[in-house]
Amino acid sequence: MINYRHALRASFFDVTATADTPQEIAEKVRYLEDGLLFIGEGVVRALLPWEEGRLHLRHSDEWIDLRGKLIVPGxxxxxxxxxxxxxxxxxxxxxxxxxxxxxxxxxxxxxxxxxxxxxxxxxxxxxxxxxxxxxxxxxxxxxxxxxxxxxxxxxxxxxxxxxxxxxxxxxxxxxxxxxxxxxxxxxxxxxxxxxxxxxxxxxxxxxxxxxxxxxxxxxxxxxxxxxxxxxxxxxxxxxxxxxxxxxxxxxxxxxxxxxxxxxxxxxxxxxxxxxxxxxxxxxxxxxxxxxxxxxxxxxxxxxxxxxxxxxxxxxxxxxxxxxxxxxxxxxNMLRTLGEAYKIGQLQSYRLCASEAFYHATLGGARALCLNQHIGNFNVGKEADFVVLDVAVTPLQKLRASRCHDIYEQLFMLMTLGDDRNIAQTWINGECAWRRDGLEEAA
Known part of the structure; x- marks a missing residue:
């Protein structure tokens, strides 16, 4: 049995290990379209597909419903x-x-x-x-x-x-x-x-x-x-x-x-x-x-x-x-990543979405020698993460409806996104900031 304080159901994206090349990042991406994150005592207890994770719930309805949202490391x-x-x-x-x-x-x-x-x-x-x-x-x-x-x-x-x-x-x-x-x-x-x-x-x-x-x-x-x-x-x-x-x-x-x-x-x-x-x-x-x-x-x-x-x-x-x-x-890191992409374009370097989000999460943690503590959803990592509302404007909703996979969705976020896409921010396993009006069921 998983010992947890909160269980969150949503989509999840992270990079599971540090990388020395952009190609390695692509090999270490984890995406769960429907996942369940267990957190307790400030750390990640487990990240599992919903059908597997629901078996570990103490009660069938004991989870925070964030379906339609994307959760990424802080x-x-x-x-x-x-x-x-x-x-x-x-x-x-x-x-x-x-x-x-x-x-x-x-x-x-x-x-x-x-x-x-x-x-x-x-x-x-x-x-x-x-x-x-x-x-x-x-x-x-x-x-x-x-x-x-x-x-x-x-x-x-x-x-x-x-x-x-x-x-x-x-x-x-x-x-x-x-x-x-x-x-x-x-x-x-x-x-x-x-x-x-x-x-x-x-x-x-x-x-x-x-x-x-x-x-x-x-x-x-x-x-x-x-x-x-x-x-x-x-x-x-x-x-x-x-x-x-x-x-x-x-x-x-x-x-x-x-x-x-x-x-x-x-x-x-x-x-x-x-x-x-x-x-x-x-x-x-x-x-x-x-x-x-x-x-x-x-x-x-x-x-x-x-x-x-x-x-x-x-x-x-x-x-x-x-x-x-x-x-x-x-x-806003989303807007900052959009500018990083443009700098790459001016030098004929195509910064893809998975690499950009790596730099903003696990790659940044590695630069600070903190990757053993933060940067992804591996078991034991500190539970710092952000809940993204992937489409909050009419233009974003239109563009999101044309996205074929998570990579297009992430790229849309880093080119069209801003602070309005931040729904919640969690620090050490607790919600530290939330946008008004976001409904949540426990």
Missing amino acids: FVDTHLHYPQTEMIGAYGEQLLEWLTTYTFPVESQYSNSGHAAQMSAFFLNQLLSNGTTTALVFGTVHPESVDALFAAAAEQNMRLIAGKVMMDRNAPDYLTETAEQSYQQTRELIQRWHHHDRLGYAITPRFAPTSSPDLLEAVQRLREEFPDTWLHTHLSENPQEIEWVKTLWPEHETYLDVYDHYGLTGKRSVFAHAIHLQEAEWDCLHRSDSAVAFCPTSNLFLGSGLFRLQTCWQKKVKMGIGTDVGAGTTF
């Missing part, structure tokens, strides 16, 4: 900035000017713990209402920003990784700190929050241009003291940024070499963007088992360039999808 967002939520969609600049004009002034507000708490609650609601159950998040330089975010995430029992920005040069005085101050405040935050419930800490130097050698040495010390933390920063987003790094760090061959020199590459190191990489940088990412975050929406919005997804596969570098709010213009 979306994993591998890079975004919660303080930038309030300046999303800011007009007219590329990366460096955008930081100076919009980002830094907004981030100055987060020394106020009340403001940080208010925006943390709004931010997490945006994640949940868009089906995102795990995220790797930038705070600001202020410890208050991270305390507020972690406290709000702990209330939701979310699996969230975040960190305070570390920054000691080439930024406004009101956002810079000394290397020692940054080290001490980060160390205290790690001790307070890392492994608290489902939370994890990411050591977060903003990027090489705002980091002195002393600061990166402090980051290195922290990484050595707390080797199971994450490292989260930016890499090769913009050509002007790369040229700036060359002038600041002339002794290093490449942008990534700056981080590698200080021991900051490796397992649980996630580098956002990685658009304009040299061959040696790809090789270093692979050799060190580092990961990258592909942020299609923000890359297009800021005019930064086109991420080379095919090269990422060829070089065997772990990769997840990032919305990169607020340069990214949506929290």
